[in-house]
Amino acid sequence: MGGTETMQLAFLTIFVICLHNACFWECSCQASDFNLDGDYLIGGLFPVHYAEHSGQQRRPVAIKCDEKSFFLTGYHLLQVMRFAVEEINNLTSLLPNVSLGYQLFDHCSSTYNFPSSLQFFSSHNDSIKVREDYNRYLPKVIGFTGPLSSSESVSLAPLFMMDLIPMISYGASSSIFSDKKLYPSFLRTVPSNKDQIELIIQIIKHFGWNWVAFIGTTSTYSQDGFQLFYDLVENVGICLAYYGILTETSQLNTIFETIDMLHIKVIILFVEELKAAEVIHLAIQHKFQNKVWIAGEAWSMYQPLTKQQGIETIGTIIGVTPHVAKLPGFSNFIHQSRMGGNCKSCHSGAGLSDEAVCNQDCEACSSQSAEDIINEGNAYSFSVYSAVYVMAMALHNALQCNHSGCDTSRTVYPYMLLREMKRLPMFSLNQLNVYFDENGDPPAHYSVVFWNTADHTVKIQPIGTYDNQQVLNLSIDDMQIHWHGDGLVPFSNCSAECKPGHVRQQEGQHQCCFTCVECPINQYTNHTADLYSCLKCDQYDWSEAGSTSCQKRSVEFLHFSDVIPILILLSASSLMLLCLGVAVLFAIHYSTPVVRSAGGSMCFLMLGCLAASSISIFFYFGEPSALSCLLRSTPLTFFYTVCLSCLLVRSVSIICIFKMASHLPKAYALWVKYSGHWLLVAGVSFFQLILCVIAITVSPPMPINDMQSFKDQVVLRCIEKALIPVGFGLGLMCSVSGVCFLLSYMGKDLPKNYNEAKAITFCLLVSFLSWAAYLEAYMLSRSKYVQLIKAIVELSCLYGIMFSYFIPKSFIIVFQPQKNTQEYFQASIQSYTQTISRM
């Protein structure tokens, strides 16, 4: 405890010095506003005067507040305390037969006012003893309330914390006092800055601003508020664009210019009332106009500022203040005490010199009218009132009072009273709940006020409430606010919100400042989920650039049920029937010259291949699967090649009969001997079969969902994976038909009834043309209709063979049997031979 004793000795020294400087304690004016005798005394510190802080001091000096400028707000609060004590004394239930007194001091400076506070600390005969037992010490007062500001409280509080003397502040809102390790006996009836700053942030959010300036001073209150704001604002999407700190040397002008330059429309002015008045005054002078000012509780209800000339030009003022509760009976009390003329009677009656009452003196007080004092209604009035009640109720409990009386034989030590205060259950005072949380802070009940400047006077009117008990509940009646300018909520964002379909791209260090970029195709925005990046659409969805949602892609493939597919299927089926019919017809007339010249048994192979090829057509429809993709291409490639090879053989045979037989008899003999035509067909077919098998085993054709070709469609198609074998297969098919075309072209002048050559030429031409058409369509588009075209092309190739090769022969068999005779053939060969020999 050595350190503590040294500290107390130091205070004693201060005490002695200040005694020599200005103050004489021996006398006091009992009838003045500042003192009231009673069984138990409560201390009070009020800024009845206001002294400018004047830099550093070198030695402890005391100050005479009376010489400083008068501060009506402080005097009003002092009167509230007197009123509360009188009311309690009048109540028979709270402290029956126990009278409460007070000792009040004018506390006009945070650094020069120790002597008065030491009064509270001293024992009843105005001395302070060095003590051994800290618990058993009875100071003059059981506790005290005040001072108003956080700075003053910070410098005073340590003196009282040591002995656990209850200190209930009515105005110190700095959050440091919530730290009970540092301030164990500090309680307050004004909500902590933390609640206040949270409310201010809620208001900013409510009006949708995110680009704000904060103006503060170097005082404890303001610094604390700024630190809280800075910490809390980070996570809520509000950007502190500018922090202006007012010192003795700072130029408000440049602060205003910077704020204008940054296009900030909302300014939080978190300073003490007198400083606020100064700032607002200068703002009016400098024509710093059309802003939204958010007033901290310190000046949101500061009446003198409402009388400032030109205040309506600076914009809109919105303030926060602890709930303003009416004090019924207060105005009566003031009127009564004014009539009694307490202040005057003290000075004149007791005949004491001014010096006799140190900081318990007030010349200016007596000249204030009752109305002025009452109208100085202040945010802290209720805080003072409830602080006094808290002390009385704690005393009630400490003395174990009941209706009949209190146990006045008990000694009430400060720590006992503190314990009772902390234990107090929630009670209701003028309809407001009063209690302390574990940090000695009251519940946060706030009013939001609006400075209504309509009709050239300022009326401070409540427009909303806030409390954070169970839930954060801010309710503001926006209709009551008349915004400056065009009457709309002013815009104070760094960047305007991005349009739907656009996302933010942050610029610089502030997250509120960004440019907006449009989302590309197949991406969309969801501003509730992500403001900064475009979201990708699902695989089967699509969107235009700059969309806020995705749409389903339509799934495209050829349906069995459409008209054209049905027609194609019917044609394919008819082709198969035709093949069957022609086969039957040829079988019946197998031995006739027409069938023999058409190739005899080879005709059946060709008809079978045609029928088998047309099977492929059926697999173009319906949703593609691995099997249908396979069957769509492979049978056609194979059987069509076989069919073409048969045509090739026919062309070769015709050439052979009429040209080779005469010019190369040996080769013709070999061709006939080894059934050259069958060998050729078998060879080509085998080769094509190998290629098909390779293609299938390497990688069979697969269905794919084509997302690329159309932005809003999924086209279900088949693709060939094994390009090389498939390519060779097609190449084989093309070369067979090419050779076939050449040969048949060579034989186009042969006799009429052997004239398959013309037919073959024609049907190959048809197929070349249709494939060319298909290729062109394939180059241009990937829609499902290209597949339809392919089916049609394939079908027309098959029909080409059927109609140019088989149908004319069938026609002769059925309708011109006279041409289907040996004689007729002989005749035509003879006429051909004659023609040749004539040439």
Ligand SMILES: *[C@@H]1O[C@H](CO)[C@@H](O)[C@H](O)[C@H]1NC(C)=O
């Ligand atoms: C207290 O009681 C006295 C006497 O009845 C009365 O004049 C005074 O107005 C009362 N004060 C309050 C604050 O109620």
Ligand SMILES: *[C@@H]1O[C@H](CO)[C@@H](O)[C@H](O)[C@H]1NC(C)=O
């Ligand atoms: C009030 O206190 C006085 C002495 O202080 C005593 O004479 C009186 O009986 C007490 N009255 C009640 C109701 O306790």
Ligand SMILES: *[C@@H]1O[C@H](CO)[C@@H](O)[C@H](O)[C@H]1NC(C)=O
């Ligand atoms: C004040 O009272 C204490 C006892 O309570 C006593 O010891 C001390 O001497 C007194 N001081 C003065 C200056 O009277």
Ligand SMILES: *[C@@H]1O[C@H](CO)[C@@H](O)[C@H](O)[C@H]1NC(C)=O
């Ligand atoms: C300003 O920003 C806030 C949030 O940062 C937003 O809620 C509000 O809508 C914006 N205001 C305008 C007018 O874009």
Ligand SMILES: *[C@@H]1O[C@H](CO)[C@@H](O)[C@H](O)[C@H]1NC(C)=O
């Ligand atoms: C009232 O308090 C006194 C003193 O504390 C005590 O003696 C008395 O019994 C109490 N009466 C009631 C009704 O509690």
Ligand SMILES: *[C@@H]1O[C@H](CO)[C@@H](O)[C@H](O)[C@H]1NC(C)=O
């Ligand atoms: C919020 O406060 C308003 C006004 O005081 C009240 O009507 C409302 O019920 C409160 N809401 C909640 C959730 O407490």
Ligand SMILES: *[C@@H]1O[C@H](CO)[C@@H](O)[C@H](O)[C@H]1NC(C)=O
């Ligand atoms: C946007 O995202 C939120 C949260 O992820 C979700 O609840 C909401 O449904 C989304 N809105 C749209 C249109 O997708």
